[in-house]
Amino acid sequence: MVTGYSWITLMLWFTYSWKKKGNTMVLSLSGEMLRWKRLYKDMMSLKEEIKQIVIEGILKSYGIQTKPVIEIPPKAAFGDFASNISSFFPCEKKISFDDFMNTVVDKLSKKNDMFEKVLRKGGYVNFFLHNRVLFGRLRNVVEEGAQFGSSNAGNGKRILVEFVSANPTGPLNVVSARAGVVGDVLVKLLNFTGYRADAEFYINDAGRQMHMLGESAEIRFKELLGESGEIPEDGYKGEYIKDYVKQFLNDKKVVSMSEVERIQFFKETVKDEMVKSQKHSLERFDVRFKKWISEVEILKQFSVQQVLKILEDRGDVYKKDGAIWFSTTKYGDDKDRVLIKQNGTHTYIVSDASYHKNKFERGYEYLINLWGPDHHGDIMRLKAAIEAFGFGSRNLEIIIVQQVTLVSKGKKEKMSKRSGKFITLDSLLDSVDSDAVRFFFLMRRSQAHLDFDVELAKTLSLENPVYYTKYCHARTVNIFNFAREAGLSMTDDPDLSLLKEPGEREIARLVLLFPEVVQGATEKRDVHRVPYYLLDLAKAFHSYYQKVRVVTDDGPLSEARLFLVKAMQQVMKNGLDLIGVAAPEKM
Structure with missing residues (x-):
């Protein structure tokens, strides 16, 4: 053998x-x-x-x-x-x-x-x-x-990546935006390495937060009518709600509704507008989903009662203190969890269990969820539900995406959605280029807190890492344009033995490491590896460009160097495509 x-x-x-x-x-x-x-x-x-x-x-x-x-x-x-x-x-x-x-x-x-x-x-x-x-x-x-850099490592395995999934109670903030770009790049990496991965947004439109949205909108509506009111402590106090309800000030039907009717009306109307707004913001950020799926619709397909029936049949529920509990400790959780509260309403675990059952039943073999840091304690309860349903908790992976703090001129911005004090994705994109926002959000491991330097991200100079990286690609285009003007064209079979400069070896070595970087970023879910690699490649190329002329009077040597530049350009383009950042031809 x-x-x-x-x-x-x-x-x-x-x-x-x-x-x-x-x-x-x-x-x-x-x-x-x-x-x-x-x-x-x-x-x-x-x-x-x-x-x-x-x-x-x-x-x-x-x-x-x-x-x-x-x-x-x-x-x-x-x-x-x-x-x-x-x-x-x-x-x-x-x-x-x-x-x-x-x-x-x-x-x-x-x-x-x-x-x-x-x-x-x-x-x-x-x-x-x-x-x-x-x-x-x-x-x-x-x-x-x-x-180049792609593979069949995934062997066609179907994976569903759920991310962002923000409550439809307000505009998307920068924390959700970070999860958006991390999830988007992860899906791209999975598909590039042979998996069949889809992106999904789960609309949380069935909980108490929706009633509080309707109630908050009702208070804002009354304020616009000249009446006094105070938004509840756990309501939504952002001024943005006024923008959605003011259109109904002259609508006699809405004005004549009872308070209860109007709260229900605003709950649905404002929710729909919020979802539209979130979709628009994410599309502007070049983050798209194969499917947006509603919690309400999921519970229609597999109801709270059906979830309880399965768990009851397995002997996994019991009553205590007027509530119904799920014995999650049987599946490794540190304590049992409430399924149905004393007031008869269900907790998130019921909806989540129903939703994840639906995911598996749609043919997905493996699930990846990107959650915020405030959901860390919910991981084991969901794994317990999946195990109880017979799908195997090993087929669910949860990645925690940490908080983002915007830093502008040395000062940190404080944010709170309920108080209405937060930086929206749209406002950030209004002042910072989308490519820069994506690149900066990817500059640290998603499990680590990120300080986003707004002023640096806006800088159009080589001090800005995304500008520095993109300029590398633009510089290669300029080199090829110059070569054509000099009467040189790239040959498919240059004499590469003429490449002897140390910088040429460094560039070649980095170029050939790209498949491994892609595979490692995919397997370890460390999407930050890609922009860091591109920065290293850009640094090596910029350094080489400052020391060595690519196009010279020596035709064979020029052809060999142009071939090296072409390989580097291809890898830079492939990497930028994977992180959703443009590869410009000029800057």
Whole structure:
């Protein structure tokens, strides 16, 4: 049986040595080898290939089963990749540590189809790739184009990502906006890596908050009619409600309604207007959902009584203190939860249970919810309900998206939706470019609090990270325009052996890391990895551009450098597309 590494060796040998002989029949076979080589490369990142080489060539011979971790060294002097091989030292073997490390380095050094050299630095082994390996891979980048970095890792698994799902009681604030861009990018990443992922917005329109919305609107309506009133403590005090009710001041039918009738009327009318407003705000932010689904509609399909019946049949409910309780401690929760309150109204767990049952019944195999930090305590109760319904709590993943604080000129803005003091997504987009807002919201892990520097986000200079990144793409377009004016065009088969500048190696290495960045961001749900990677790539390219002329009097060298720039441009475009940020042609 030929191992993965042996295949790489054979492919490179056939391609290199037979091509040199110029035999027509062998050249045809060489092309077939190249095709299989490319297929193999597409399945594995550079890190994975090196990992397999270490496992197959070294660790298995010592009976070591643990997989090595391949890292990127902090300095180029330490190689392209490194691994702490000393952590695998087989103490039970009759071999000294130095002999073990030296044997590892010696064996890996003989893999000269991949590595230019392999050096030991303490307990680490540093790998220096051959230029032909590093730069040769750039051809795959250009050939695959917009698909470079994608994969079939998800194998078509259906995933539903629910996010934002704000109450329809007010305009979307910046906290919901952060969840919006995180969820949107996560869906893009999942689909890019072979999953079938959909985005969904759950309209919470069946709880007490809806009655309070209607009551708050009624008070505002009376104020506009010249009557006095006070919005309840748990009502909605924002002035925005007046904008929705003032249109009915001259509507005799509405004015003549009783207070109870008008509260019900405003509850439905203002809710509908709020949902429209939220949709418009999110579309303006380039966040779109396959479906907006109503809590009221869900409960019509699977009612409170039906939820209770299933749980009762399982012996998972009991009565206590006039309420009906769900025995969530049976499923790992720290305490049991109330299903039906003493006043007969149901709690959120009932609606959530019904909604998630509906999700699974629509054919989704895995669910991801993005929730705010105030819902952290609700995770176990929902997992308990899913487990009780027989869908398996392991098929539900909940990501907590932390708060956002806007900082303007060194001052932090305080927000509260009920008091009406909050920054809306629309007001932020009125003053800051949408691309900048998206990029800044992605600059930290979603589970970490984010301070959003408004003034920096508005700055049109290289100090602004999104401007700096987008300018990188615009600069590549300018380079190609200049090359065309100079009579140069990019060839599909340049002599990449002419690329010898340190900056060229750095750019090539970063470009080829893109598939791994995408996979890691998807699997770990760390969407912030993508903008950070793009920043690193932009930094490497800007630095290179300042030191080296791409288009020179040397035609073959210019063609090789243009090819490198094309590969970098493609990856930058792919990355910006994944985070929903434009790749401009000029700035």
